[in-house]
Amino acid sequence: MSTPNIGWLYYKDYLRVDTDPARIFQKALEVSDEGSRNKNFEKHFVEKNRSILSQMFLPDISNHLSIVPQERAFSLKTTYPGLTLGTGYSHETGELGEFKLGFFFDHTTGYPCIPGSTVKGCLRNLFPQKECKDIADKDEKYNYLAFIIRNLPDLPAEVISYNNLSEEFDQTNPVERKQFIDILEREIFDGEYPDRNENGSIKTNENKIVYKPIGIYERDIFFDAYPISTDHPAITKSTYSNSNPFLSDDYITPHINRSRPELSPFTNPIPLLFLKILPKVTIQFQFDLKNGVLTKEQKMQLFRRILLDFGIGAKTNVGYGQFEEGFKERLKHQQTTGSSQMRSEPQNYTGSITERAILEGKVIDENNKIVKTIVNGKELHVRMAVGVCPPKGSLVQVTIAQLNKKKEVLLVRFERELK
Numbered sequence: 001m002s003t004p005n006i007g008w009l010y011y012k013d014y015l016r017v018d019t020d021p022a023r024i025f026q027k028a029l030e031v032s033d034e035g036s037r038n039k040n041f042e043k044h045f046v047e048k049n050r051s052i053l054s055q056m057f058l059p060d061i062s063n064h065l066s067i068v069p070q071e072r073a074f075s076l077k078t079t080y081p082g083l084t085l086g087t088g089y090s091h092e093t094g095e096l097g098e099f100k101l102g103f104f105f106d107h108t109t110g111y112p113c114i115p116g117s118t119v120k121g122c123l124r125n126l127f128p129q130k131e132c133k134d135i136a137d138k139d140e141k142y143n144y145l146a147f148i149i150r151n152l153p154d155l156p157a158e159v160i161s162y163n164n165l166s167e168e169f170d171q172t173n174p175v176e177r178k179q180f181i182d183i184l185e186r187e188i189f190d191g192e193y194p195d196r197n198e199n200g201s202i203k204t205n206e207n208k209i210v211y212k213p214i215g216i217y218e219r220d221i222f223f224d225a226y227p228i229s230t231d232h233p234a235i236t237k238s239t240y241s242n243s244n245p246f247l248s249d250d251y252i253t254p255h256i257n258r259s260r261p262e263l264s265p266f267t268n269p270i271p272l273l274f275l276k277i278l279p280k281v282t283i284q285f286q287f288d289l290k291n292g293v294l295t296k297e298q299k300m301q302l303f304r305r306i307l308l309d310f311g312i313g314a315k316t317n318v319g320y321g322q323f324e325e326g327f328k329e330r331l332k333h334q335q336t337t338g339s340s341q342m343r344s345e346p347q348n349y350t351g352s353i354t355e356r357a358i359l360e361g362k363v364i365d366e367n368n369k370i371v372k373t374i375v376n377g378k379e380l381h382v383r384m385a386v387g388v389c390p391p392k393g394s395l396v397q398v399t400i401a402q403l404n405k406k407k408e409v410l411l412v413r414f415e416r417e418l419k
């Protein structure tokens with residue numbers, strides 16, 4: 001492999017001077033003036049950062065991470081501000097100019113990848129996890145999943161009817177619906193399915209379903225996700241340039257006063273430099289799914305919808321890790337679902353009216369940033385908090401930002417444009 005391993009550059013070569021990782025600190029100790037010392041570190045890390053950020057995307061390397069046929073995978077494109085992952089890994093020495101946060105790379109290719117365990121955990125986070133007492137918003141999760149499942153392609157009407165998945169039951173979340181989703185969750189994430197009595201009924205013990213393990217070769221498998229292409233424009237900066245970029249630097253500016261937290265809003269922010277995957281980079285998610293409560297194709301569509309709605313990785317609450325579908329993926333999805341036209345009206349929301357609840361809206365006044373939403377069958381016109389409003393007629397995903405005492409929606413926050 002002629003190109004450097006980016007993971008090696010980030011974690012191994014980063015502190016080296018002439019192959020000696022201790023020399024940079026030895027040189028710094030020889031300088032008594034703190035300003036000169038900081039300049040030495042900053043100069044060193046500017047060079048190291050340039051060597052990482054100037055690495056062009058090479059599909060031949062990324063292709064080594066593909067381990068399933070195309071029909072077992074789907075691709076999503078990152079949106080602004082990009083995607084970051086592995087921030088919990090140690091990388092900081094406390095000196096100026098360095099990347100402060102960790103990042104996750106495939107060990108062999110050195111390319112960024114999202115571990116299969118992360119994909120699995122992110123998807124499971126949207127399931128109720130019935131046995132976990134600390135999980136909040138269980139009813140909202142049952143409703144959200146029921147909404148996706150009843151709109152899956154080729155799902156028999158009798159499955160929707162028998163398990164009370166239809167919209168009319170969104171307020172009550174009947175036992176049949178919860179049981180169906182609980183069984184689906186255990187099948188996908190725990191590799192278990194209900195044991196049955198001789199008459200075919202589900203076996204229970206003290207009103208709890210008795211599960212038994214699925215054979216190891218019949219379980220759903222989550223593989224690493226990885227970048228397969230980039231459409232980001234070329235970057236030319238004073239510190240580096242890249243004609244086919246997929247990585248970049250970014251800053252977060254926390255202002256936390258740890259000794260006196262009440263003064264945090266008035267504390268000067270401290271910029272922290274970190275590495276990210278750029279917007280307009282296509283990430284491929286790959287699985288080996290099996291038919292069960294849902295078909296493997298339906299499970300793929302379920303996972304795709306969750307990732308489009310909630311994203312993945314670190315800092316998703318401030319916009320990172322969000323996706324949209326590229327043209328090819330939208331076309332593939334339309335062919336899979338039999339849909340040839342995009343929806344022109346927002347979906348009716350029937351869940352709980354709480355702040356951060358996720359709704360769909362349609363922009364009806366671009367200048368005043370007004371969207372139309374439908375809540376429990378009632379059409380509402382609400383102001384949307386957004387910088388640049390999408391064009392009139394656009395379908396958008398929003399979250400409730402402000403309610404009055406009567407639980408009426410006063411303000412929604414723009415999340416992303418629906419493609």
